Amino acid sequence: MRLLFPLFLAAALGTCLVTSLTAQELEVKQPQPAVLGVINDVDVTVTDLTEEKINNSPKREVKLERLAESLKLKLPKADPKLFEQKFAATFRLVISPQTRNFASFVYEGDGDAQHLAFIGQGRLLYPQDSGGSDLPSSTFQRMIKALPKDVSPAKEERELFTNPENFGALINVVAGEYDRAENTYWHFSFLGTTPEQVELRSKAVLTILDQGASRPIQLAILKRREPLCVQLRDQRKAVESAQRMSNVLQDELKSLADFTPDMLPNLRVQQMQLDVDLAGVQARIAACERLLEKTPQKVERRNQIEDLKVAAEIESSGFEARRAKSEEFIVKVKAKVELGTKLAKAEQSRKVALGGVRNSEEQIKRVDAAIHAYAPLPLVDNKITVQPLEWTQ
Numbered sequence: 001m002r003l004l005f006p007l008f009l010a011a012a013l014g015t016c017l018v019t020s021l022t023a024q025e026l027e028v029k030q031p032q033p034a035v036l037g038v039i040n041d042v043d044v045t046v047t048d049l050t051e052e053k054i055n056n057s058p059k060r061e062v063k064l065e066r067l068a069e070s071l072k073l074k075l076p077k078a079d080p081k082l083f084e085q086k087f088a089a090t091f092r093l094v095i096s097p098q099t100r101n102f103a104s105f106v107y108e109g110d111g112d113a114q115h116l117a118f119i120g121q122g123r124l125l126y127p128q129d130s131g132g133s134d135l136p137s138s139t140f141q142r143m144i145k146a147l148p149k150d151v152s153p154a155k156e157e158r159e160l161f162t163n164p165e166n167f168g169a170l171i172n173v174v175a176g177e178y179d180r181a182e183n184t185y186w187h188f189s190f191l192g193t194t195p196e197q198v199e200l201r202s203k204a205v206l207t208i209l210d211q212g213a214s215r216p217i218q219l220a221i222l223k224r225r226e227p228l229c230v231q232l233r234d235q236r237k238a239v240e241s242a243q244r245m246s247n248v249l250q251d252e253l254k255s256l257a258d259f260t261p262d263m264l265p266n267l268r269v270q271q272m273q274l275d276v277d278l279a280g281v282q283a284r285i286a287a288c289e290r291l292l293e294k295t296p297q298k299v300e301r302r303n304q305i306e307d308l309k310v311a312a313e314i315e316s317s318g319f320e321a322r323r324a325k326s327e328e329f330i331v332k333v334k335a336k337v338e339l340g341t342k343l344a345k346a347e348q349s350r351k352v353a354l355g356g357v358r359n360s361e362e363q364i365k366r367v368d369a370a371i372h373a374y375a376p377l378p379l380v381d382n383k384i385t386v387q388p389l390e391w392t393q
Contacts, residue, residue, distance in 0.1 A: 044364045045232060045233065049225070049368065051222060054215060054222065055148075055215065057215070060210070062203065062206070062382055063384070064199060064384055065383050065384065066195065066385075067385060067386070069387060070388040071189075071388070071389055071390065073390070073392065074393070075392065075393060076169070081169070082391070083391070084193055085191035085193060085389055087192050087194060087195050087386060087388055088189055088191050088198060088387060088388075088389045089189070089190045089202040089384055089385065090189045090190075091188050091202060091379060091383065091384045093186045093188070093209070093380070094185060094379075095175070095183060095184045095186060095377065136164070136167045137163060137164040140208065143208045143213050144161065144162065146213070146216045147207075154204075160204075161208065169191075170192070171189075172188070173189075175187075186377070188205065190202050209377060221374065222367075225364060225367050228360055228363050228367065231356075231360050235356040238349070238356075239350055239353040239357055242346050242347075242353055246343060249342055249343040249346060250343065253336065253339050253340070256332055256335060259332050259333045260333070261337050264334070264337075267330050270326050271323060274319055274322055274323040275323070278316060281312050282312075282316060284308070284309075284312040285309055292305055
């Protein structure tokens with residue numbers, strides 16, 4: 001009997017919403033310095049997960065339990081080959097539910113590892129249940145192909161696992177039984193003619209699963225990590241660059257604290273009035289000059305005209321000074337508006353980059369979690385039980 005477990009593919013996509021300023025928003029509020037929050041207490045780019053460590057994972061310390069009591073199995077069919085089997089080895093492997101969340105990390109990749117994405121579910125040994133036509137033996141062929149040469153099982157074991165006729169006969173696997181942690185188990189049983197043979201077959205399948213499935217899957221996921229770390233470092237630099245730009249702009253805005261965009265209309269009205277007044281006084285000066293250029297007049301009359309000209313020139317100087325100051329204020333108000341616009345863009349760039357940082361950090365954390373989730377499946381009690389086999393009707 002085989003139990004099929006559903007596959008749930010989960011993908012976490014980080015999104016970042018940012019606000020923008022419209023052209024009509026002339027009033028620039030003084031921004032408060034934001035917490036950078038880029039480098040956390042634990043830098044996710046630092047890890048002890050390496051290709052070397054995955055390739056040299058600790059070997060299992062398996063305890064062998066030999067029972068005198070026979071294991072009673074119902075004879076599925078009258079097959080002389082089955083009657084030759086005198087012993088059985090049984091053990092259980094824990095299937096973590098976490099692998100359901102990370103199958104996409106492998107399945108969306110390429111190469112043989114993607115076919116092993118369901119190591120945490122019953123579908124690994126029954127791939128045809130997931131819509132394919134493969135047999136369990138083809139899955140074992142892929143796992144054996146992925147084994148390092150120095151740990152490959154002997155020819156007899158390789159032929160055992162790659163022969164489809166052996167599944168359901170000499171090899172039995174049932175995925176089932178939940179515990180409180182929502183883990184499930186693979187129940188393995190191997191039949192053989194001697195205790196040593198079933199022990200060897202049991203240890204061989206552990207090696208195949210560890211080195212031919214878990215290891216290549218972990219390595220495939222690990223390949224995703226470094227590009228994400230490079231991306232994260234670039235995003236952090238972008239955040240820091242935008243923050244520096246924001247700090248510079250804020251410092252420049254401090255000298256313009258007394259100027260506000262709403263001053264601009266009044267300043268322009270004042271400037272227009274000054275232009276009118278200046279035009280009037282310059283006209284008086286010109287009139288005085290024309291009168292003075294005419295035929296000589298009485299000294300008293302000439303002195304009066306010169307006095308009027310001097311007074312007009314003084315008044316003109318005052319208007320020009322006021323106009324220059326008004327123009328200076330207009331330039332500063334415009335400068336503040338421009339700096340405020342640049343600051344808003346810098347803050348927006350920082351927020352976007354910071355959103356990218358957080359998203360990349362989460363992706364790296366998920367990669368690390370996926371690598372740990374696809375670690376070799378725990379052997380219950382680190383034990384393989386070997387006992388005599390008794391067939392029943």
